[in-house]
Amino acid sequence: MRRGVVYAVIAYLVWGLLPLYWNVFQTVGAFEILAHRILWSFVFVGIVLLIKKRWRSMINALSGAKVRGAMILSSILISANWLIYIWAVNNEKVLETSLGYYMNPLLSVFFGVIFLRERLQLGQWIALTLAAIGVLYNTLQYGEVPWVAIALALSFALYGLAKKKVQVDALTGVACETLLIVPVALLYLSAIQANGTATAWDMQGWQILLLTLTGVATVLPLFWFAEATKTLPLSTIGFIQYLSPTISMFSAIFIFGEPFTITHIISFSFIWAALIVFTISSLRKKSQPVALRT
Numbered sequence: 001m002r003r004g005v006v007y008a009v010i011a012y013l014v015w016g017l018l019p020l021y022w023n024v025f026q027t028v029g030a031f032e033i034l035a036h037r038i039l040w041s042f043v044f045v046g047i048v049l050l051i052k053k054r055w056r057s058m059i060n061a062l063s064g065a066k067v068r069g070a071m072i073l074s075s076i077l078i079s080a081n082w083l084i085y086i087w088a089v090n091n092e093k094v095l096e097t098s099l100g101y102y103m104n105p106l107l108s109v110f111f112g113v114i115f116l117r118e119r120l121q122l123g124q125w126i127a128l129t130l131a132a133i134g135v136l137y138n139t140l141q142y143g144e145v146p147w148v149a150i151a152l153a154l155s156f157a158l159y160g161l162a163k164k165k166v167q168v169d170a171l172t173g174v175a176c177e178t179l180l181i182v183p184v185a186l187l188y189l190s191a192i193q194a195n196g197t198a199t200a201w202d203m204q205g206w207q208i209l210l211l212t213l214t215g216v217a218t219v220l221p222l223f224w225f226a227e228a229t230k231t232l233p234l235s236t237i238g239f240i241q242y243l244s245p246t247i248s249m250f251s252a253i254f255i256f257g258e259p260f261t262i263t264h265i266i267s268f269s270f271i272w273a274a275l276i277v278f279t280i281s282s283l284r285k286k287s288q289p290v291a292l293r294t
Contacts, residue, residue, distance in 0.1 A: 003227075003231060004227070004228045004229075004230065004231030004232040005228070005232065005240070007224045007225070007227040007228035008224070008225065008228035008232060008237055008240045009240060009243065010221075010224050011221040011222075011224035011225040011228060012221075012240055012241060012243040012244040013243065013244075013247065014217070014220070014221045014224075015221055015244040016243060016244040016245070016246065016247025016248050016251075017247060017251070018085075018089075018217070018248075019089045019094045019097065019248055019251050019252070019256070020251060020255070021210070021217060022085070022086050022089040022090065023089055023090060023256070024207055024210055025090070025200070025203070025207065025210075025211060026090045027199060027202075027203065028199050028200050028203065028211075029199065030083055030086045030087035030090065031083065031188065032188075032189070032192065032198065032199060032200055033086050033200075033211075033214075034079065034082055034083045034086055034185070035184075035185040035186075035188045035189050036185075036189070036200060036211050036212075036214060037082060037086075037214040037215070037218060038079065038082075038178055038181055038182055038184075038185040039182060039185050039186065039189070039215075040211070040212055040213070040214045040215030040216075040218075041174065041178045041214065041215040041218045041219060042175070042178035042179060042182045042215070043215055044215030044216055044218075044219050045171065045174050045175045045178060045215070045219050046175065048171065048219070049171070049175055054171070054172070057168075057169075057172045058172055058175045058176055058179065061166070061168045061172050061173075061176050062176055062179075062180075066165070067165070067166055070162050070163075070165040070166045071166060071173075071176045071177060071180055072180055073162045074159055074162045074163055074166065074173070074177050075176075075177040075178070075180045075181040076181070077155050077156075077158050077159040077162060078155075078156075078159050078177055079181055080151075080155045081152060081155040081156050081159060084148060084151050084152055084155065085097055085152060088148045088152075092256060092258060093148050093258075094248055094251060094252035094256050094258060095248075095249060095252035095253070095258045095260065095264065096146055096148040096149045097148060097149070097152060097245075097248055097252075098245040098246075098248040098249040098252060099138075099146060099149040099245075099267070099268065099271065100146075100148060100149035100150065100151070100152030100153045100245075101152065101153070101156075101244060101245040101248070102242070102245045102268070102271045102272070102275065103131060103135070103149060103150075103153040103271060104152070104153045104156050104157060105241070105275070105278070106127060106128055106131045106274060106275070106278060107153045107154065107157040108156075108157045108160050108161075109124060109128070109278070110128055110157075111157050111158070111160075111161050115161060116161075116164070121281050122281075123277050123278070123280060123281030124277075124278055124281045126274075126277050126281075127274040127275070127277040127278035127281065128274070128278075129274075130270050130271075130273050130274035130277065131270065131271055131274040133270050134266075134267045134268070134269070134270025134271045134274065135149070135150070135267070135271075137263070137266055137267050137270065138263060138264075138267040141263040141267075169226065170222045170223070170225065170226045171219075171222070171223070171226075174218070174219055174222060239279070242275065249268075
């Protein structure tokens, strides 16, 4: 169990520190970074599948039309999530990404009620109400909807819902999703290279090296997460998952210098209260939804 805790902490620690990683490529457009992330993720996971001789598992997973459709939807949703996240980091909205991933477990539960007909306890309904008040307060005070936070939480909750239709392991899932979207990424990279608007190769050598390692940064935390789930109860992972948005929040305030106003404090307080109520209520049910960052 101790080993499982270590794996879970490392996985969520890496996911929490990703804003620092994506900020390295600030001079590169979000679409170009996304295309490289998809490409290098596919390359890395392809090498792993080759070493483990598991290419057939990916082929088998995509053989059925229903599964293939769910995988296509999953790849679109996770690509949208990655794009929004990368854009937000490089446009000084890291604090809003943190808010989004605090909201994600709550939105996942809400979707479970709507689409999967799951039943909630009173405490979980209270948690959803508190979260909604927090977002509404933020919207009224700033006069604009925190669309980055909502889009991140929404895209990932829908991604989780799509994954419910596909019973494959994390490695095979990432391989299928990147395989389905990598042609689009290659087409985009070829187009911008041809018209001279590609900027990634104008970076310094160490930055280019880090760009090629985006596949490692994407896939490795998934391995660690998968190892953690083998030995840890979901309730334990449920607590650890909040490490990621907390690190992002502190990075936004103390490293990126984003303002943390009274409005933020009040809005986040409602979200934190919602998470506390939600976690206590979920523990009583002996279950906890887990936010998987990719």
